Amino acid sequence: MNVQTKSKTADNGVNVDALLGAREALTAAPQAANFTWRAECKWLNGMHSRSTMTGFFGLGEEHTHKTPYNIDADHPECFAAEDDGATPTEIVLAALASCLTGGVASVAQHRGIQLRAVTARVEGDLNVYGVLGMDPEIRNGFNAIRVSFDIDSDASIEEVEAVVAQSQKLSPVFDIIANPGNVKVTVG
Structure with missing residues (x-):
């Protein structure tokens, strides 16, 4: 009797092959698995600040995001702030x-x-x-x-x-x- 199994496939926009390849590569070079993530936060006014993420270290070298990412933080008015961010x-x-x-x-x-x-x-x-x-x-x-x-x-x-x-x-x-x-x- 010939039994065939059907493999389920899905497309959720994730490159699983790349992730599995990274696992394999990191097994051979464990030092490359150490990452340092960074954020720089600047005070703007009151309790309002802006954090910027531009780069990080990983895979043995520095990396830069394709664009800087910003997150504004503040507190709501009920905390005597301006509510200019989460x-x-x-x-x-x-x-x-x-x-x-x-x-x-x-x-x-x-x-x-x-x-x-x-x-x-x-x-x-x-x-x-x-x-x-x-x-x-x-x-x-x-x-x-x-x-x-x-x-x-x-x-x-x-x-x-x-x-x-x-x-x-x-x-x-x-x-x-x-x-x-x-x-x-x-x-x-």
Whole structure:
């Protein structure tokens, strides 16, 4: 009996072959896997600032983005600010949603799952008593973060859940938030 298996294919816009090639290349040159990402933030006025990302180091050399990317941050008027940008905490949530969503697209592509739509919704709970110095027992950061996905695809719910779980497992931003590393702040 001749059994043929049909390979599922999908086109979610992710170059999986390049990603798999990078894995193979990095196995042979592990030092190239060390990346340094950079952002420069300039104060504009009040609580308004602009972060710019122009380049990074990786694969053993410096790289420049095709264009500088800017993110404005501020606080809403209820915090006596001008509301000229998202809050830094919202930017963190957006980074988490973006990283997980990109991971979903990559993992789905690799598994031959065609996506039609992906929406991630992220909420973070934060008590401002900590930020305002009103209660030293209340932390300044999020007490809880919730991520929910709406995914329209050709896969079963079990396959979609497995894709999301793998995206979470591989997400650097999820790891940064869930397992904070060593942060050093200097002046000068």
